[in-house]
């Protein structure tokens with residue numbers, strides 16, 4: 418696997434047909450690289466293609482069969498889905514928009530301070546991580562974290578790094594070669610149990626803290642505790658719902674923003690057009706806010722192009738089919754892992770002209786959100802970054818709002834300057850977006866940029 422992805426723009430994805438099957442140990446992997454196949458199978462036949470790969474360590478043991486993202490498409494999942502959808506619905510996100518708005522205000526203040534304090538350059542990853550973590554933390558528990566030295570942030574970072582290390586394919590071999598399950602791997606088993614203990618303590622404490630504040634602001638945990646009073650959930654369910662929200666809702670947003678910032682630094686002409694749009698529509702006396710989204714066409718196009726050109730997930734979250742199926746003469750055997758090759762589709766020349774160029778203009782005229790397009794015909798989709806079918810990203814509305822506030826405000830406040838070492842012609846070397854790092858999502862290699870404030874009002878609007 419890692420072999421395939423050493424380089425972001427490897428050609429392997431194009432070598433595969435629209436639908437391709439490979440054998441991984443005893444697992445059969447069906448790789449979907451054509452947009453039509455994704456529409457036909459994951460969307461139209463969603464009832465069959467919506468399960469998840471059974472995983473002994475990472476579903477059964479780590480989540481005690483209670484994980485949401487890793488759950489099979491069973492009755493329990495169908496009971497949890499409406500609860501998740503309600504918490505993350507467009508209406509719910511709109512109701513929380515002040516809170517999300519204020520986190521992006523703080524993020525811009527942090528960038529402003531950092532860019533005036535740090536003379537040389539900065540790497541924005543940790544700032545984006547803090548903001549996205551703070552948004553989920555505040556939504557869940559109505560609390561927030563001050564900076565990356567906060568013990569809560571440190572604890573979360575340790576548990577995420579532990580998880581990244583654990584899910585390495587070499588730790589999961591018994592899922593591919595079930596015979597290895599006979600030789601139980603005590604070391605991995607003990608680590609999974611320890612990670613579970615840490616997770617359950619971390620989220621358990623968060624639940625206790627909310628319980629102990631009888632008054633206080635509304636938050637997800639409070640809603641979930643009501644479901645517990647009604648006998649619909651128990652406390653361990655809440656722990657694993659929180660695990661899903663923190664796991665799926667932090668790294669994805671922060672790595673998307675880290676990628677888009679790098680793509681913008683490499684493309685000053687794109688920034689220039691965005692600045693023109695912001696000056697014309699917003700002016701210099703206030704930050705863009707959620708209600709400006711319909712009028713900021715170029716910003717919207719940048720975000721869609723960012724998700725296509727450098728989205729943080731390459732092969733989606735694998736789906737799984739539990740019964741045999743036939744498709745255009747192909748036999749798809751029961752118990753196959755079904756992979757949405759997002760990266761392959763996003764680099765498909767038939768779908769996107771010159772796919773290796775960062776060209777927001779390709780999305781001109783598309784006014785619908787990714788959430789709306791993802792539920793329609795595959796041909797009209799902007800990109801496949803949020804997955805497809807019944808397992809489509811549950812947090813898509815929240816993600817879109819975060820990306821909008823992050824990108825529009827960053828560009829309103831700053832010019833993003835590439836601060837890489839100079840090449841022979843005296844210009845900074847372009848940030849190498851082909852080099853990637855793997856975590857829960859895919860990240861660019863560390864890069865160096867400068868944020869230059871765009872006008873005199875920036876300080877006043879951010880701190881005034």
Ligand code: HEM
Nearest residue numbers: 486665666669670673734802803804805808810811812816
């Ligand atoms: C730019 C940001 C994000 C991206 C690119 C993204 C992408 C994805 C993808 C590719 C999947 C798998 C879809 C499939 O199986 O076909 C997924 C699932 C999921 N996402 Fe997101 N996501 C983002 C943000 C969020 C946020 C902010 C949340 C919530 C706080 C969230 C919650 C979830 C959940 C709960 C699932 C599991 C859905 C299921 O298994 O039924 N995501 N996401």
